[in-house]
Amino acid sequence: MPEITLELIREAHARIRGxxxxxxxxxxxxxxxxxxAKLFFKCxxxxxTGSFKTRGALNAILSLxxxxxxxxxATHSSGNHAAAVSxxxxxxxxxxxxxxxxxxxxxxxxxxxxYGGRIVFCEPTHQAREEAAAKxxxxxxxxxxHPYNDGRIIxxxxxxxxxxxxxxxxLDAVICPVGxxxxxxxxxxxxxxxxxxxxxxxGEPEGAADTSxxxxxxxxxxxTGPASIADGLLAFVGDLNFPVILRLVDGIITVxxxxxxxAMRQLLEVMKIAVEPSAAVAYAAVATGKTAAAGMRIxxxxxGGNVDLERIPWAKExxx
Amino acid sequence: MPEITLELIREAHARIRGxxxxxxxxxxxxxxxxxxAKLFFKCxxxxxTGSFKTRGALNAILSLxxxxxxxxxATHSSGNHAAAVSxxxxxxxxxxxxxxxxxxxxxxxxxxxxYGGRIVFCEPTHQAREEAAAKxxxxxxxxxxHPYNDGRIIxxxxxxxxxxxxxxxxLDAVICPVGxxxxxxxxxxxxxxxxxxxxxxxGEPEGAADTSxxxxxxxxxxxTGPASIADGLLAFVGDLNFPVILRLVDGIITVxxxxxxxAMRQLLEVMKIAVEPSAAVAYAAVATGKTAAAGMRIxxxxxGGNVDLERIPWAKExxx
Numbered sequence: 230m231p232e233i234t235l236e237l238i239r240e241a242h243a244r245i246r247g248x249x250x251x252x253x254x255x256x257x258x259x260x261x262x263x264x265x266a267k268l269f270f271k272c273x274x275x276x277x278t279g280s281f282k283t284r285g286a287l288n289a290i291l292s293l294x295x296x297x298x299x300x301x302x303a304t305h306s307s308g309n310h311a312a313a314v315s316x317x318x319x320x321x322x323x324x325x326x327x328x329x330x331x332x333x334x335x336x337x338x339x340x341x342x343x344y345g346g347r348i349v350f351c352e353p354t355h356q357a358r359e360e361a362a363a364k365x366x367x368x369x370x371x372x373x374x375h376p377y378n379d380g381r382i383i384x385x386x387x388x389x390x391x392x393x394x395x396x397x398x399x400l401d402a403v404i405c406p407v408g409x410x411x412x413x414x415x416x417x418x419x420x421x422x423x424x425x426x427x428x429x430x431x432g433e434p435e436g437a438a439d440t441s442x443x444x445x446x447x448x449x450x451x452x453t454g455p456a457s458i459a460d461g462l463l464a465f466v467g468d469l470n471f472p473v474i475l476r477l478v479d480g481i482i483t484v485x486x487x488x489x490x491x492a493m494r495q496l497l498e499v500m501k502i503a504v505e506p507s508a509a510v511a512y513a514a515v516a517t518g519k520t521a522a523a524g525m526r527i528x529x530x531x532x533g534g535n536v537d538l539e540r541i542p543w544a545k546e547x548x549x
Numbered sequence: 550m551p552e553i554t555l556e557l558i559r560e561a562h563a564r565i566r567g568x569x570x571x572x573x574x575x576x577x578x579x580x581x582x583x584x585x586a587k588l589f590f591k592c593x594x595x596x597x598t599g600s601f602k603t604r605g606a607l608n609a610i611l612s613l614x615x616x617x618x619x620x621x622x623a624t625h626s627s628g629n630h631a632a633a634v635s636x637x638x639x640x641x642x643x644x645x646x647x648x649x650x651x652x653x654x655x656x657x658x659x660x661x662x663x664y665g666g667r668i669v670f671c672e673p674t675h676q677a678r679e680e681a682a683a684k685x686x687x688x689x690x691x692x693x694x695h696p697y698n699d700g701r702i703i704x705x706x707x708x709x710x711x712x713x714x715x716x717x718x719x720l721d722a723v724i725c726p727v728g729x730x731x732x733x734x735x736x737x738x739x740x741x742x743x744x745x746x747x748x749x750x751x752g753e754p755e756g757a758a759d760t761s762x763x764x765x766x767x768x769x770x771x772x773t774g775p776a777s778i779a780d781g782l783l784a785f786v787g788d789l790n791f792p793v794i795l796r797l798v799d800g801i802i803t804v805x806x807x808x809x810x811x812a813m814r815q816l817l818e819v820m821k822i823a824v825e826p827s828a829a830v831a832y833a834a835v836a837t838g839k840t841a842a843a844g845m846r847i848x849x850x851x852x853g854g855n856v857d858l859e860r861i862p863w864a865k866e867x868x869x
Contacts, residue, residue, distance in 0.1 A: 253573050255595065259663075274821040275575065275821060277578075279821065343579075494858065497823050497856075497858065498823075498856070498858055500595075501594040501595060501599065501822055501823040501824070501854030501856075502821055502822055502823065503817050503818075503821040503822065503823065504821070534821035536817075536818070536821075538814065538817065538818055
């Protein structure tokens, strides 16, 4: 695996930009006042399929040789990556096999189906999922598209920050959520490549703080039983991503679920946009005040907007 | 009152554009497929104070002479116009007196307070509201800023369509909600002034269909007890606005509340944006299929996003 560089991210952008949205950057006077900083929100919730995951998935799938692509692609994420892989495979005209636990929500199943993914249900354990994916790949010859631990994915996700730093000059800091670490690693490479003085932060749920733990100790280590309403961020940070994060990222900020729900609600109420809990984490981290001194210009990556409206996670007791 | 012309709308735009947002136009592949048309959404839900009402209010308030403005402004709308007048008066550094019924929701009161409006509560009847407003104006010398039946307001609201037609060439049709008719009249003047072949439609709640009734008969007439979840559209179409609508608008499409709620939900789920019921009406009208032949390019004005999250109006039985 070659080192992921700004140049690879630029190549990824050239490969995918005709098919993805250049998402808008929104601002809010009221949230600036609350944060005591100037905030810029990069709205990947408006991206094709509803999240930034289209970028990495499309970059990976368009990077396959015809021979590699000839039997389709496979993945075993049940979330936004699965929808993105299904969509990107459809663009290339190849099948996408998606292994999902049979307990996956109707919302997630519907999303994969909408983009033409072929769902293979399995038991809801990590072992069953890996076995089912291996079996699908063996039977079909499909190429695995990993959700985060893959250079083509990291380069694709880095195109978010590439656009962001191009569109908003003089950002002092940029923050994005961290789960498996593909977005954070790509963001750090792109942002620091373009603007070496920029600070890069990751926002992580307290209930799934493996990256924070690993970052503090310098040794990649999982947490037991990760759990959070930010269901896209439960993955263990990848071994390709972690060294990049350790080298380039300035800090990981953890936030409790109540703060994530409050952030999600505030973005809906004030900015009029729907973001999913995993995306609200980055804004929740900024709202802690730990990212920046007063008056700084902070870029917040709102990574996705696929909210299951049957499960809006705020209760009346969550104050904003 | 001079005739409202495209030129007056251009002048209004020059007057206000430094203080308002040029709101983005968003699109959705999925909603295009559902509608069988190419839809463009002008997102006034992202406008300052959360609705297009800032445009007319700011134009009216900046048009006052120093003598007229010296004692502040007054209005008796309790919704988005009240917030917009409060905000615009603050920009000019003059007080805004807002007469609201004492039964107004906490959400609306908070919005007016946030922008510095001085609230005068009254009994929740039309007569009490008018009397209270007259008393405020008599006591303070404030200038009345009417929510819709005013040339400066119509010209200000027309700037939405001015930007829309500039930003999206070759629209076949444009649609916006109609309550008192300021937005619809301004939209028709601007859109047909810039592009004479464009069709202009109004979307109206079935429960408050006075404009539809008046448009069909050619005679301005109210309906008894207007009621709808689109609480911004209950006003009786103004006598200045109606002749403009009758002359320039191609049709009024009415929609039931269930369709309004479904439209609001679909915009949140698919487009990831919050719009209030009064704004969802225009999209609900398009979804009826009455605006356009297949494949047409339709501009939809999403007029505001001030959703009271304690009162989201869809129930599980509303299917989308």
